[in-house]
Amino acid sequence: xxxxxxxxxxxxxxxxxxxxxxxxxxxxxxxxxxxxxxxxxxxxxxxxxxxxxxxxxxxxxxxxxxxxxxxxxxxxxxxxxxxxxxxxxxxxxxxxxxxxxxxxxxxxxxxxxxxxxxxxxxxxxxxxxxxxxxxxxxxxxxxxxxxxxxxxxxxxx
Ligand SMILES: Cc1cc2nc3c(=O)[nH]c(=O)nc-3n(C[C@H](O)[C@H](O)[C@H](O)COP(=O)(O)O)c2cc1C
Numbered sequence: 001x002x003x004x005x006x007x008x009x010x011x012x013x014x015x016x017x018x019x020x021x022x023x024x025x026x027x028x029x030x031x032x033x034x035x036x037x038x039x040x041x042x043x044x045x046x047x048x049x050x051x052x053x054x055x056x057x058x059x060x061x062x063x064x065x066x067x068x069x070x071x072x073x074x075x076x077x078x079x080x081x082x083x084x085x086x087x088x089x090x091x092x093x094x095x096x097x098x099x100x101x102x103x104x105x106x107x108x109x110x111x112x113x114x115x116x117x118x119x120x121x122x123x124x125x126x127x128x129x130x131x132x133x134x135x136x137x138x139x140x141x142x143x144x145x146x147x148x149x150x151x152x153x154x155x156x157x
Pocket of ligand 1: 009010011012013014015016057058059060061062063065091092093094096097100101102103128129130
């Protein structure tokens with residue numbers, strides 16, 4: 001069993017829905033999951049979890065959604081994620097921008113890499129409405145994460 005913290009930024013609710021779905025999957029697989037909106041999440045609590053999942057949608061030609069960009073992003077620039085296992089969920093829709101499709105996922109990936117975090121799995125990148133991708137892509141992604149977390153906690157030294 002692992003302690004998983006999910007912190008998300010969402011404007012229209014799609015990212016929230018994906019986080020809640022992934023969180024439920026992980027709970028069903030025996031993990032303890034906390035899900036918080038980014039706006040009021042304390043930056044000094046980004047570390048100390050078995051897994052941190054950062055999630056955000058994309059707006060305005062490849063920018064992070066506003067809650068994440070304005071109320072959270074400036075506060076997390078000095079955080080050191082050394083030793084923190086991380087995973088990323090990015091959302092977007094190519095009908096709004098093909099050049100910067102799901103750019104939020106790439107921005108968050110870069111953030112983790114440049115702040116010494118440990119990305120343990122390729123990011124979950126959701127293009128267009130997440131609804132039809134929950135039971136397939138999102139569930140598979142959560143299962144792979146869970147396997148990795150279990151492998152870690154079951155390791156015999
Ligand atoms: C005004 C507007 C601008 C958008 N710009 C982009 C964009 O640049 N790139 C992208 O991939 N998706 C873009 N999107 C799509 C959203 O990221 C997508 O609908 C996402 O699922 C919204 O998630 P949320 O409901 O959690 O905010 C845009 C959507 C809107 C309404």
